[in-house]
Amino acid sequence: MxxxxxxxxxxxxxxxxxxxxxxxxxxxxxxxxxxxxxxxxxxxxxxxxxxxxxxxxxxxxxxxxxxxxxxxxxxxxxxxxxxxxxxxxxxxxxxxxxxxxxxxxRALPQTLSTAEVEGLLAAPKGEGALALRDRAMLEILYATGLRVSELVGLALGDLQLDVGYLMTLGKRGKQRIVPTGEVARAELLNYLQRGRPALEKGVGGGTVFLNRSGRGLTRQGFWKMMKRRAQQAGIVKEVSPHTLRHSFATHLLENGADLRSVQTLLGHADISTTQIYTHVTRERLKKVHGQFHPRG
CATH class of the missing domain: 1.10.150.130 (Tyrosine recombinase, N-terminal domain)
Structure with missing residues (x-):
């Protein structure tokens, strides 16, 4: 065998x-x-x-x-x-x-509330190169719903920030174009102009996000950074890079986005994969109903 x-x-x-x-x-x-x-x-x-x-x-x-x-x-x-x-x-x-x-x-994925996300995004404070990088990475991850491998794999040539988009290669080499949103775009531009040059040592090639040594940040490096920033934000939940991807999808649906659009943004080949997030929003609505309705 x-x-x-x-x-x-x-x-x-x-x-x-x-x-x-x-x-x-x-x-x-x-x-x-x-x-x-x-x-x-x-x-x-x-x-x-x-x-x-x-x-x-x-x-x-x-x-x-x-x-x-x-x-x-x-x-x-x-x-x-x-x-x-x-x-x-x-x-x-x-x-x-x-x-x-x-x-x-079919257990529901772990997500962060809007307030928890705001706290996480605000955790990297200061104007040092690493703080600028961390803010840009967290903002981009929440704004686009990228997988962590897609995030750390971004190259400078993938960015089309003049029109507010970036390109990424997802699973099975499928390319998709994802909007960044204005806040994430501004943080990324700030990092590229002021943070990345301070980290660049000529060994990172065209990778967007660099570590202290000037090389591309790894998946493990980003996970450790995110965990540290979550602790700084006082988040007690177990947080991983995929938590922001889950939160991205859930918050879009909660605010009225249609399932097909979320499927496209996430790069899911099958819409049944995306449908798990409809269960998340239904569960949250049940909790709200039970908490606030007189007969909940």
């Missing part, structure tokens, strides 16, 4: 254009799965895998303490893997075809 893993990962990288981060995640899930098949179930070929076998594997993950999101991600990898085996003629049936993801996968 292990002979198929490299073929599948090569297919994902070359033909599907998935990112290294995604490939690493799928690779870990599938390596664990194949070890289970060969060592635990003594499976010798793809057509020996049954739905019951897959369910036992998912049960094993639950027993090891993996949450529903991790198990659902693993099931996505398994589905893609078995579809690939069929398409390439290595198997005749897909044992994952009728399996459902854990229901708790």
């Amino acid at each position: 292990n002979q198929y893993l490299d073929l599948f990962l090569h297919y994902l990288a070359v033909e599907r254009g998935l990112s290294r981060h995604t490939l690493d995640g799928y690779g870990r899930d599938l390596a664990r799965y194949l070890d289970f098949l060969t060592d635990g179930e003594k499976v010798k070929g793809p057509d020996e895998v049954t739905p019951a076998v897959v369910l036992r594997f998912l049960g094993l993950l639950a027993g090891r303490g993996l949450g529903s999101r991790s198990r659902a991600r693993a099931l996505v990898a398994l589905r893609m893997f078995h579809r690939f085996l069929i398409a390439e003629g290595h198997a005749r049936s897909n044992p994952t075809a009728l399996l459902e993801a854990p229901k708790s996968l």
Whole structure:
């Protein structure tokens, strides 16, 4: 069974254009799965895998303490893997075809209130290069809903600030154009004019956001910065870069944006992915109703 893993990962990288981060995640899930098949179930070929076998594997993950999101991600990898085996003629049936993801996968994403967002955006104080950078990054992230990989990957050539837009490459190399809004545009221009030159040491290439060494800021570097700024703002929730992306989408819908527009801004290929945010707004409305209605 292990002979198929490299073929599948090569297919994902070359033909599907998935990112290294995604490939690493799928690779870990599938390596664990194949070890289970060969060592635990003594499976010798793809057509020996049954739905019951897959369910036992998912049960094993639950027993090891993996949450529903991790198990659902693993099931996505398994589905893609078995579809690939069929398409390439290595198997005749897909044992994952009728399996459902854990229901708790539909748990609502963590979001910040408008006041919490305002506090976070105001946390980087001062006119130093790093403060200017951090304000610009947080403003851009909230104004555009970019993924963190898209944010740190921005190049100077991606910016069209004279017309208030930027370009980004999303999942599977899909390019989209996203408006920045006036506040984020102003903060970004301020950073480019006064902050970035102080960080530039000739090693960052055309990357927009640089670290102290003059190189492009990494995803991990941005996550640490955001966590520190959230603490400075007094936010007690667990905050990640995706929290601002979730908040971006939720606040748009709460203020009347249509779902299709939010889908386009987020770069979702399928609108069903975007629909989770309608549940967020409904849950918030229920809380407001219960808090303020006389018979709530």
